[in-house]
Amino acid sequence: MNGYELKTGLYSPDEVPKEHAKVGLSTHYNNTSIFKEIDEIILDTIAQRMNFTARQVPPTDNQSFGYQLPNGTEKIHAFRTEKISLCATIYRSFLLNAGCPQKLPNTNAERILLSGILLANITLVGLFSGLLYNSFAHDMYYPDIENLRDLDASGLLIALASFSLTDLFDDDGNSTLLRNLRGKLRYGENAVKNAAYYRNGSGFAKENYFPALSEEYVDVDGGPLLHLVKECPGTNVAHRGTFFLAYLLPKDSILQEGINAWIGQLNQAGLTVLWSKQTIQSLTIQNKALNKKNLAEMETSSFVPFNLSDVQSSFYMLLMGLSISAIVFFHEKGWLKARSLSRIERSNSESTR
Numbered sequence: 001m002n003g004y005e006l007k008t009g010l011y012s013p014d015e016v017p018k019e020h021a022k023v024g025l026s027t028h029y030n031n032t033s034i035f036k037e038i039d040e041i042i043l044d045t046i047a048q049r050m051n052f053t054a055r056q057v058p059p060t061d062n063q064s065f066g067y068q069l070p071n072g073t074e075k076i077h078a079f080r081t082e083k084i085s086l087c088a089t090i091y092r093s094f095l096l097n098a099g100c101p102q103k104l105p106n107t108n109a110e111r112i113l114l115s116g117i118l119l120a121n122i123t124l125v126g127l128f129s130g131l132l133y134n135s136f137a138h139d140m141y142y143p144d145i146e147n148l149r150d151l152d153a154s155g156l157l158i159a160l161a162s163f164s165l166t167d168l169f170d171d172d173g174n175s176t177l178l179r180n181l182r183g184k185l186r187y188g189e190n191a192v193k194n195a196a197y198y199r200n201g202s203g204f205a206k207e208n209y210f211p212a213l214s215e216e217y218v219d220v221d222g223g224p225l226l227h228l229v230k231e232c233p234g235t236n237v238a239h240r241g242t243f244f245l246a247y248l249l250p251k252d253s254i255l256q257e258g259i260n261a262w263i264g265q266l267n268q269a270g271l272t273v274l275w276s277k278q279t280i281q282s283l284t285i286q287n288k289a290l291n292k293k294n295l296a297e298m299e300t301s302s303f304v305p306f307n308l309s310d311v312q313s314s315f316y317m318l319l320m321g322l323s324i325s326a327i328v329f330f331h332e333k334g335w336l337k338a339r340s341l342s343r344i345e346r347s348n349s350e351s352t353r
Contacts, residue, residue, distance in 0.1 A: 147231040151202065152177055158184050159191035159203040168204070168233045181233070193217070196225040207232070212280050215287035222295050 047054050105111055145151050151158075158181065160166065166185060169178040188194065191203030196217035205213055210228050217225040247263075249256055266272050330336050 144227050145229055147229065148181065148233065149177060151229060152180050152184075156184070157186050157201045159186055159188040159194060159201055161189060161191045161204070163187065165204055178233075192226070199225075202229075208276065209280055209283075212283035212287060215284050215291065218291055220298065222291055 043054060105114060145154055169182045169185075186201075191201075192205050192213060195201050195203045205226075205228075207228065210226070214224045214226055214228075219225055247259065249259065263272075327336075
């Protein structure tokens with residue numbers, strides 16, 4: 001090119017126009033204070049091979065990579081940020097949040113494998129989430145004891161409120177099940193109450209009175225604490241597990257004939273059964289009413305109205321996140337960087353003065 005003067009618009013962003021203006025004409029461009037490393041080597045090599053002189057054009061708008069001349073030249077598209085549509089930005093953000101934005105494989109085998117892994121992952125995650133939700137949403141208990149064999153397998157002790165009940169499992173001495181149950185009999189008062197609240201044992205109760213007991217012994221949510229085993233111990237007669245109650249009198253008492261006569265008449269009239277049912281029904285109704293009252297008082301005392309102070313930590317976290325996002329946005333726009341550079345230039349100018 002016979003040393004033709006070629007104007008270039010590339011320069012370092014940390015150089016000021018005054019320093020650029022001091023650069024004069026030279027056969028080769030090797031000013032290391034402006035161009036460094038690979039830029040310096042490339043420009044110097046081109047200047048040597050093509051035999052031209054590189055003159056730097058000082059910027060007038062303080063842009064990092066030159067400016068556009070009135071004739072439309074001197075604009076470098078590769079170094080200018082293009083505008084990105086809002087829809088593309090939202091779509092790319094969705095891809096980054098959903099997963100790694102990579103292209104699908106080219107072969108069908110790889111696509112089938114990827115689809116199978118995706119479906120298996122969704123199935124396993126859904127199954128695990130369902131089991132986890134079910135374990136938290138519903139209480140899980142051991143299966144209820146429905147027969148004497150399950151009672152023996154549970155290992156629970158059997159409490160007796162009266163010594164007269166010790167022969168409940170004596171109908172068959174050769175039965176291993178009954179022999180094991182006899183070995184678990186323990187005498188203790190309040191057998192039903194201990195079984196309900198301590199939940200580490202069992203006891204005997206009348207089946208007719210069980211509805212009243214079930215309403216009396218409940219948990220804090222109103223659920224029953226007792227469970228009735230369907231199979232009942234007793235003899236091998238037709239009425240298995242049936243016992244007779246008697247009123248004890250002194251031997252040869254003068255009241256024996258009269259009391260027996262009246263008890264017989266009451267039984268024949270069905271009054272004993274009626275009074276027993278009325279008593280059990282009355283106890284059941286009283287226990288239900290008492291439970292409802294206790295639950296209502298507990299709900300009233302434990303009710304706490306919702307307040308904004310309960311979620312103030314969420315607002316603090318939101319404010320912190322918005323503040324950090326604003327700082328990052330200002331930094332990407334270059335506003336914080338421009339202020340810092342202006343402060344540095346002011347400090348440098350004041351120091352030179």
